Amino acid sequence: MTFLAIAALVVALVGLIFSVIALRRLSAGRRGSGADALPEDVHGLRQEVAALRAETRDALRHLAVVRYDAFGDMGGHLSWSVAILDDGGNGVVLTSIHGRSEARTYAKSIAGWSCEQQLSPEEDEAIDHARP
Structure with missing residues (x-):
């Protein structure tokens, strides 16, 4: 055992x-x-x-906003331009101009970081700030 x-x-x-x-x-x-x-x-x-x-690459991911006074007699930076672009600089710039009695809004197409229409200095600045 x-x-x-x-x-x-x-x-x-x-x-x-x-x-x-x-x-x-x-x-x-x-x-x-x-x-x-x-x-x-x-x-x-x-x-x-x-x-x-x-x-x-084609996503609208570059964004910049520029606020400003469009008219000398108004303050508060109520006017603005915004650039919304992709990596190739294609997209749109939206601008809203605010006055005492009205506001106007503009849209301009951007292709390759430039525009066929004439851009305002603020729109140019928005595109420059959106560039990576």
Whole structure:
């Protein structure tokens, strides 16, 4: 009976040793594959960032507002020009001129950071401030 108990203990101990060795090998293998897989992950992330940048080139994301007094007898900077442009300088400039009795609003198309219509100094300033 004692012999069977000792034999079972030896078998259990040998099994435990093999399990620890196998676990260490598996753990070391995972660390190596994680480090090896990292460049692939970084490469994939770089491709994703490049694709997102390409998608946002046409987004109207450059914005600048210039507030000013259109008339010398009025204060408060109630008139304004806003440029809303994409990376290529395409978009629109909106201008609102406020007087004592009326307000007028204008919209001008911008292509390649310039406009076919004549721009006011404030509209030019808004485009310059919107340029990255």
